[in-house]
Amino acid sequence: MRNKLMVGMAALMAGPLLAQAATLDDVLENDSLRCGVNAAQPGFSALSDEDTYLGLDTDVCRAVAAAVLGDAEKVQFVPLDSVERFTALQSGEVEMLSRTTTWTSSRDTSMGVNFTGVSYYDGQAFMVAGDLGVQSAQELDGAAVCTQAGTTSELNLADYFRVNDMSYDPVIFDAPEQSIIGFEEGRCDVLSSDASQLYAQRMQLSDPESAVVLPEIISKEPLGPAVRQGDDQWFNIVKWSLFAMINAEEYGISSTNVDEMLDSEDPNIARILGQSDNYGEAMGLEADWAYQIIKQVGNYAEMFDRNVGQDSDFAISRGLNALWTDGGILYAPPIR
Secondary structure, X not given: OHHHHHHHHHHOOOXXXXXXXXXXXXXXXXXXXXXXXXXXXXXXXXXXXOOOEEOHHHHHHHHHHHHHHOOOOOEEEEEOOOOOHHHHHHHOOOOEEOOOOEOOHHHHHHOOEEEOOOOEEEOEEEXXXXXXXXXXXXXXXXXXXXXXXXXXXXXXXXXXXXXXXXXXXXXXXXXXXXXXXXXXXXXXXXXXXXXXXXXXXXXXXXOHHHEEEXXXXXXXXXXXXXXXXXXXXXXXXXXXXXXXXXHHHHOOOOOOOHHHHOOOOOHHHHHHOOOOOOOOXXXXXXXXXXXXXXXXXXXXXXXXXXXOOXXXXXXXXXXXXXXXXXXXXXXXXXXX
């Protein structure tokens, strides 16, 4: 019944919006969301022992499925490497990309995709073998550095070594699992990628204590989901699904108390949960779209903590990813 009502609502949208509703129609017709993810980055997207994709990025996919289909589990995860990810999105193989992908000007303006927000603020770092005795990235002159093809990491390395008048020998791999194997086998002295990925890869070493992540952060890496350009309705749906999780944390709404919050007299909470006005209607969604996200997936803090934060093996501090009210820069526009 839910899907029939939503299809009918989408069909009644005004002319321009209707013309742009192709992605939503496809997801409703298939009763499933196809989401491009990383195949092997623990904490963000990786297969568990039960062959289930787990991680912060995969939970963003689940949030969109909950908003659109009322079921966070109606996601078909499509593993993509860093080279093929944009082609898969542009061609329609997936409806959204949630794969530790950095939002840059060239990607946002020349690749036919739109980034819908920042799900994790990151930065590029260096990991070295502990027995090298290296304390700073400034000591890496002449080092062999493993990194991934088709990533901002590859470009940032060239900039960093040039600016610091140092040389390096790039050792390029197509996938993160290849680069960590190359590092462990000694094909390079250094592994460079987003700090989040390095902490995940360090856990994959046979002896995690044998490697050290250096303190320098050499770039800005705002990671977030992306969609194809040309479909404003779908762009809004993916964007506001993420914003709903951030707003929910700010107002203290969680998966454990969301049902109690339905009776809240706070107008901000009432708007988020669809108890006051229907802010899903303009996107072709039901009034409880954000309630479904929070109930089934949780708020941003719940998503962060279980995947990469205090409740995970990585225990990464919130840092920049803390709410703006808690000293971080995480901030979402209001639902109203």
